[in-house]
Amino acid sequence: MLRSLAPLLLLGLVACSDQGFTRLDNADVWIQEPSGAVDVLLIIDDSCSMAPHQAALGSSFAAFIQWFVTAGIDYQIAVVTTDGIDPSKSGRIQGEIMTPDTPNPEGAFTRAVSVGISGSRYERGLEMARRALTEPLISNENSGFLRDYAALTLVFVSDEDDKSPWPVHDYVHAFRDLKPQEERRILNASALVVDDVSSCPSSAQSSAQPGQRYMDVARQAGGVIGDICAQDFQDIAGQLGLNASRMRNTYFLSSSPNLATLQVSIDEEPIGCDEGVWRYEEALDRRTQEHLPAIVFAPDRVPPVGAQIVARYMDGVPNPDDFCRETS
């Protein structure tokens, strides 16, 4: 009698498989958990070659801020320049600190990033960020910007390299020391800089210089690197905003998947592989610098805040031809 019940029990289990209960080799789970609050410091080069780049950044606010709005993040955005000579700059926040309550935020952002082009050509972005976030400025002119409970994002914007005095890793230490060391994701830094001078317009190539030191900070602090010579900043600004908000659209799998078995659900709702919501990709893991199996959500279909994302799959060798193939 009991023996005859076994197939029924098995059937009961299989019946649940449509609801996402299929027992596969792997079930990777993630929660979309952005930080509740983020302080964003933009460090913008105000030397004479920067006018077109400031204008392009200023018109990209909507793309930058969309993830903060989507996630309901309590943000503060402030701007300093790379000028360490002019006493009115030198790490002092320029203009007002933007928050979700700032009237006409797009206009305020455009004004904030238009820091002019009269600054020193001896750019010290890393040092100015450190000055802005430490004493004496942080308790005086810049007070109220750095909040104990908020994550910190730095975005360096320059068409030349940093000329600050310390080795790059000393600045990364200094920035991490502002926050609890045990939380890796609480600090990130991104760089909107020149990577390849030849990608810049010919008129700008004589003054452009690869931002090696800014890029090194971004690599060490989990940020993104964008090309300041790009004609259109919308995509870059979107990537910077997504990274700064700590929302994620890429989730690395713990094992190599048989793509024919790969199933993804959000909050227990299966999401078909043919719906255009997600795709399989061997994405770059910044921690290991390797390309690893990952689920990547489309920019306009990123899982909402608090969502549980689950990927179930059998182990195997990923074969692109198997992706989204009906299994018999």
Next chain:
Amino acid sequence: MIRFLAPALLLLMISCDAQSGPGASCIDDGDCGGLQVCEEFECVDVECLVTTDCPLEQTCDRRSFTCVEGCEVDDDCRAGFGCEESTSTCEPLECRSTELDCAFAENCNPATGACEPDGGGHCEPCSTRPFQAQGTCQDSRAICTTYFHEPELYCFLRCDEQADCPRGFECLNVGRDASGDGTIDHLCVAHCGDLYDNGWL
């Protein structure tokens, strides 16, 4: 036989829309929340699922799901340290380049992997002497002059390319014949006065 069927009976008891959380019934980790795993059909809290859940210089042991001392890649270490794979410990890195890893007026020595003082008289305060472009600068490659609108005179060393200058100095065409020999000079320049004022030199 009853013992054999017990897990299956338990599985049947799991509702298809069960809530995740500590103590919740589960079939696999996908039925549990973040920082939880499914053990014996029950979700249990764990310290980590992946290494990035742990502090720097620790990694996630995927058997016990706890953070343990050690590293897997350089990114698990503090800045300036790299992961020695044979011992899983973070060790100081050698300098990669002058620009990235050295302090002002230092050069990265690839042979030793260390940053070393340049030794030249960059930014040495000086005074001029008639008919002697280098003024009181000790280094014969130096010119005693002003730059960046700073009022004081400092020694700036001649250069042909950026690699001739130590960290923090820029090989620039200064646009004048400071040496008086009829050529436009390229010098390793920096804001010397500002560097002294800030204690960087």
